[in-house]
Amino acid sequence: xxxxxxxxxxxxxxxxxxxxxxxxxxxxxxxxxxxxxxxxxxxxxxxxxxxxxxxxxxxxxxxxxxxxxxxxxxxxxxxxxxxxxxxxxxxxxxxxxxxxxxxxxxxxxxxxxxxxxxxxxxxxxxxxxxxxxxxxxxxxxxxxxxxxxxxxxxxxxxxxxxxxxxxxxxxxxxxxxxxxxxxxxxxxxxxxxxxxxxxxxxxxxxxxxxxxxxxxxxxxxxxxxxxxxxxxxxxxxxxxxxxxxxxxxxxxxxxxxxxxxxxxxxxxxxxxxxxxxxxxxxxxxxxxxxxxxxxxxxxxxxxxxxxxxxxxxxxxxxxxxxxxxxxxxxxxxxxxxxxxxxxxxxxxxxxxxxxxxxxxxxxxxxxxxxxxxxxxxxxxxxxxxxxxxxxxxxxxxxxxxxxxxxxxxxxxxxxxxxxxxxxxxxxxxxxxxxxxxxxxxxxxxxxxxxxxx
Numbered sequence: 001x002x003x004x005x006x007x008x009x010x011x012x013x014x015x016x017x018x019x020x021x022x023x024x025x026x027x028x029x030x031x032x033x034x035x036x037x038x039x040x041x042x043x044x045x046x047x048x049x050x051x052x053x054x055x056x057x058x059x060x061x062x063x064x065x066x067x068x069x070x071x072x073x074x075x076x077x078x079x080x081x082x083x084x085x086x087x088x089x090x091x092x093x094x095x096x097x098x099x100x101x102x103x104x105x106x107x108x109x110x111x112x113x114x115x116x117x118x119x120x121x122x123x124x125x126x127x128x129x130x131x132x133x134x135x136x137x138x139x140x141x142x143x144x145x146x147x148x149x150x151x152x153x154x155x156x157x158x159x160x161x162x163x164x165x166x167x168x169x170x171x172x173x174x175x176x177x178x179x180x181x182x183x184x185x186x187x188x189x190x191x192x193x194x195x196x197x198x199x200x201x202x203x204x205x206x207x208x209x210x211x212x213x214x215x216x217x218x219x220x221x222x223x224x225x226x227x228x229x230x231x232x233x234x235x236x237x238x239x240x241x242x243x244x245x246x247x248x249x250x251x252x253x254x255x256x257x258x259x260x261x262x263x264x265x266x267x268x269x270x271x272x273x274x275x276x277x278x279x280x281x282x283x284x285x286x287x288x289x290x291x292x293x294x295x296x297x298x299x300x301x302x303x304x305x306x307x308x309x310x311x312x313x314x315x316x317x318x319x320x321x322x323x324x325x326x327x328x329x330x331x332x333x334x335x336x337x338x339x340x341x342x343x344x345x346x347x348x349x350x351x352x353x354x355x356x357x358x359x360x361x362x363x364x365x366x367x368x369x370x371x372x373x374x375x376x377x378x379x380x381x382x383x384x385x386x387x388x389x390x391x392x393x394x395x396x397x398x399x400x401x402x403x404x405x406x407x408x409x410x411x412x413x414x415x416x417x418x419x420x421x422x423x424x425x426x427x428x429x430x431x432x433x434x435x436x437x438x439x440x441x442x443x444x445x446x447x448x449x450x451x452x453x
Contacts, residue, residue: 035088035089035091035092035093035114036057036058036088036114036115037057037058037059037064037084037088037099037112038053038054038056038057038058038059038060038064039051039052039053039054039057039059040052040053040054041070041081041084043079043080044069045069046069046071046079047069047070047071047072047077047078047079047102048070048078048079048080048081048084049067049068049069050064050065050066050067050068050069050070050101051066052066053066057115058097058112058113058114058115061112062111062112063110064099064101064110064112065103067103068101068102068103069101069102069103070084070100070101071100071101071102071107072099072100073087073088073097073098073099073100074087074090074097074098075098075100080391081391081415081416082390082391082392082416085390085416086390091114092114093114093115093116093117094113094114094115094116095113095114096111096113096114097112097114098110098111098112099112150211150234150235151206151209151210151211151212151213151232151233151234151235152175152206152211152232152233152234152235153175153176153177153182153188153202153206153217153230153232153233154171154172154174154175154176154177154178154233155168155170155171155172155175155177155182155188156168156169156170156172157169157199158184158185159322163187164189164197164198165187165188165189165196165197165198165219165220166187166188166196166198166199167185167186167187168182168183168184168185168186168187168188169184170184171183171184172233174233175233176230176231176232176233177233179230179231180217180228180229180230180231181228182219182230183221185221186219186221187219187220187221188202188217188218189218189219189220189225190216190217190218191205191206191215191216191217191218192205192215192216193216198322199285199322200283200285200321200322203283206232210232211232211233211234212231212232212234213231213232214229214231214232215229215231215232216228216229217230248311248335249311250306250307250309250310250311250313250332251275251276251306251332251333252275252276252302252306252315252317252330252332253271253272253274253275253276253277253278253282254268254270254272254275254277254282254288255268255269255271255272255378255380255450255451256268256269256288256299256302256450256451265287265288265289265296265297265320266287266288266297266298266299266302267285267286267287267288268282268283268284268285268286268287269284269378269450270284270450271283271284275333276315276330276331276332276333277330279330280317280329280330281328282317282319282328283321286319286320286321287319287320287321288302288317288318288319289318289319289320290317290318291305291306291315291316291317291318292305292308292309292316293316293318299429299451309332310332311332311333311334311335312331312332312333312334312335313331313332314329314330314331314332315329315330315331315332316328316329316330317330366441366442366443367389367436367437367438367441367442367443368389368441368443369387369388369389369436369443370387370388370389371386371388372386372387372436372443372445373385373386373387374386374434374445374447377445377446377448378448378450379424379448379449379450380425380449380450381423381424381425381449382421382422382423382424382425383398383421383423383424383434383447384419384420384422385418385419385420385421385422385434386419387417387418387436388416388417388418389416389417389418389436389438390416390438391414391415391416392414392438392439393410393411393412393413393414393438393439394410394411394414394418394436394437394438395408395409395410395411395436395437395438396408396409396410396411396418396434396435396436396437397409397434397435397437398422398424398432398433398434398435398447399432399433399435400427400428400430400432406424406427406432407422407424424447424449427449428449429449429451430448431446431447431448431449432446432447432448432449433445433446433447434446434447
């Protein structure tokens with residue numbers, strides 16, 4: 001199903017959630033519904049020094065304080081974060097536990113209980129955690145990436161029905177469309193007086209709006225035409241990134257994400273501002289079938305045909321948009337100032353659905369991680385890898401489709417948390433697999449590296 005989230009970017013502030021020495025094994029704010037003590041610690045003589053207690057966790061609720069030294073949990077001595085994790089993970093939600101601490105030279109025991117959550121609270125905590133991670137960008141490492149929100153109706157399109165308008169396939173829970181009473185099968189035909197003929201015209205209609213705006217919407221249901229007011233929701237599924245290129249090389253200005261129609265054509269994943277593609281209104285979601293009459297079925301064929309041209313020359317793209325084939329005439333930028341510094345551009349890219357990540361084959365061989373993030377994906381090159389695991393020897397790999405490691409880091413003295421930026425821009429575009437291995441247990445995620453033309 002195509003997403004109905006095709007609109008203008010609204011830049012959000014960057015959320016700086018972590019700094020320097022706070023990147024430890026428990027330095028992130030876990031969901032309060034998890035079996036989670038809620039302390040940030042560092043090694044201390046005979047135990048673990050509490051550097052911080054986290055909001056709305058057992059540690060804060062039952063009076064653990066900064067400066068306390070945790071000596072034992074449930075009577076078992078803990079001298080490392082790994083030992084604390086092992087004792088904690090013997091418990092379930094709602095169970096009681098004890099911490100033996102030393103405070104101001106005096107040993108004392110704290111009786112505590114892990115939080116117990118209802119199914120509704122668990123779902124809310126999961127969503128809150130996902131929202132938090134989606135904004136987890138570090139100012140220095142990711143200063144060229146901006147998280148963005150786009151206005152959406154809150155529906156998925158049914159592309160199997162060929163009518164004039166947008167046929168609703170799914171109404172997203174908690175979004176404006178649901179609140180307005182829209183249902184699957186409704187056909188959106190007008191937004192703020194603008195006729196909707198398909199996804200691209202919806203994009204145009206919402207391009208001047210932002211999440212939270214109220215719009216007038218006309219739709220058809222059971223042969224009746226109905227007009228309502230609805231509030232636009234936000235979609236976090238896009239990011240923008242600034243890139244540099246040689247201004248004197250021919251450049252279309254698109255990012256592509258592989259074959260689109262049973263091995264034919266290339267789907268446009270992103271369009272770069274200020275380029276021929278942008279100026280000639282190529283759109284994310286278009287399928288490029290040919291360049292200058294030559295069929296292109298992969299990125300290499302597209303760039304080969306592109307490189308036959310020179311700066312300032314015209315070219316023609318044959319694209320498929322919403323089932324309609326069209327010709328788009330454009331012109332490569334002229335090279336008026338050869339030898340100057342590379343130009344900066346901004347690209348808008350649709351993120352992959354996290355649900356499409358590959359599943360591990362065996363539960364027994366699946367590594368349990370408290371936190372596992374690799375973002376953004378798709379990426380133009382930079383990937384932030386962030387995970388929290390038991391403090392035992394660990395290996396981090398990124399493999400290409402042939403199984404070759406393009407990144408390998410062995411951590412014989414792994415301290416419990418990993419946070420590193422990796423640059424894949426010198427590798428071929430395509431699918432990669434990030435794997436975290438401890439002993440015979442492995443956890444994996446897919447990373448998509450986008451090509452550019």
